[in-house]
Amino acid sequence: MSRAAAFTLAAGAAAALAAALPVRAAPDGTPDGATVFARCAACHTKTGAGVPGAFPPLGPDVRTMAASAAGRRYLALVVTRGVSGPITVAGKPYAGVMPAQGGLDDAAVAAVLNHVGTAIVKTGPDFKPFTAAEITGLRASGTALSAQDVGKLHAASGGQ
Ligand code: HEC
Numbered sequence: 001m002s003r004a005a006a007f008t009l010a011a012g013a014a015a016a017l018a019a020a021l022p023v024r025a026a027p028d029g030t031p032d033g034a035t036v037f038a039r040c041a042a043c044h045t046k047t048g049a050g051v052p053g054a055f056p057p058l059g060p061d062v063r064t065m066a067a068s069a070a071g072r073r074y075l076a077l078v079v080t081r082g083v084s085g086p087i088t089v090a091g092k093p094y095a096g097v098m099p100a101q102g103g104l105d106d107a108a109v110a111a112v113l114n115h116v117g118t119a120i121v122k123t124g125p126d127f128k129p130f131t132a133a134e135i136t137g138l139r140a141s142g143t144a145l146s147a148q149d150v151g152k153l154h155a156a157s158g159g160q
Pocket residue numbers: 010011014036037039040041042043044054055056058061062075078079083084085086087089094095096097098099101112113116151154159
């Protein structure tokens with residue numbers, strides 16, 4: 001199967017999965033990051049290892065990015081606006097498209113990034129959790145940006 005066909009298939013599967021998965025909230029109303037992550041796993045895989053050449057790994061870079069203001073903005077906008085390269089992640093080039101992840105409110109975006117930064121990525125700099133209020137501000141800072149525009153923010157995000 002060509003890489004493009006594999007990408008289309010995976011994207012379709014991800015969309016179907018996202019539609020089938022309601023965002024479950026804990027009894028106190030906090031969305032469950034692990035539940036939200038199921039939609040990310042459709043592309044980035046359950047462990048976050050990704051698929052070389054198609055879906056980048058969610059690895060220590062994520063924690064490096066989360067350690068700077070520019071990187072935190074990039075991470076929030078990747079989820080809320082999508083991202084399209086060319087970008088280099090862990091030394092490998094990617095030039096695909098991650099669609100904006102619709103249907104996630106600010107608390108759910110914070111929850112999934114916190115799940116990635118703690119349960120999926122276990123090495124790298126200390127991880128400072130995102131709050132819903134922080135996501136509100138970061139999301140608002142990028143409402144005019146396309147996925148390609150977000151890709152251009154990668155270089156200054158601290159990711160390698
Ligand atoms: C339909 C497949 C798909 C889904 C679903 C998806 N992603 Fe992505 N993601 C990608 C692709 C593809 C890229 C790289 C874009 C490129 O090739 O330019 C990417 C890039 C990223 C990056 C940037 C990595 C870096 O080092 O710059 C992060 C962070 C990320 N995704 C997190 C998530 C999270 C969190 C979710 C779930 C809320 C998610 N992704 C859902 C396909 C997906």
